[in-house]
Amino acid sequence: MNREGGMRIGVVVGGAVTPGDAVLVAGDAAVTEGVACERFRLAANPLHGIGCACCAPRGPAAEALGRLFLARARGVVPWFSRVVVVADTTGVAAVRAALVGDAVTMARFFETDPPAEGGR
Numbered sequence: 001m002n003r004e005g006g007m008r009i010g011v012v013v014g015g016a017v018t019p020g021d022a023v024l025v026a027g028d029a030a031v032t033e034g035v036a037c038e039r040f041r042l043a044a045n046p047l048h049g050i051g052c053a054c055c056a057p058r059g060p061a062a063e064a065l066g067r068l069f070l071a072r073a074r075g076v077v078p079w080f081s082r083v084v085v086v087a088d089t090t091g092v093a094a095v096r097a098a099l100v101g102d103a104v105t106m107a108r109f110f111e112t113d114p115p116a117e118g119g120r
Contacts, residue, residue, distance in 0.1 A: 009069070010112035011083045011099060013092050022068055022080035024061070026091025036077035040064035042094055061091070062098035062105045069108050083109065 022036035040060040071077040098105045
């Protein structure tokens with residue numbers, strides 16, 4: 001358990017991947033071997049960017065975080081205490097939108113700052 005997010009899992013944009021981390025990747029970027037990884041792709045031309053929660057589907061970043069969480073809970077991937085996001089600015093924006101706008105994602109994850117140099 002962490003002080004800032006309670007039981008939620010911290011999500012950090014960029015930075016080094018260390019043991020005990022998972023990686024969320026937008027697209028086809030290379031990933032460190034031996035860590036839990038989930039990928040998502042954003043639509044090149046989204047049809048409709050506006051919608052209320054009842055009619056707009058969950059975004060690809062929220063879905064990917066959900067798959068990562070379930071894989072952790074089921075023991076399919078090694079246990080992780082932090083997710084490192086590897087994405088361009090559009091992918092990072094999608095992850096941040098999920099962290100503040102998707103109720104299920106907000107219940108499981110929170111954005112945190114990268115650790116200070118040399119710390120975790």
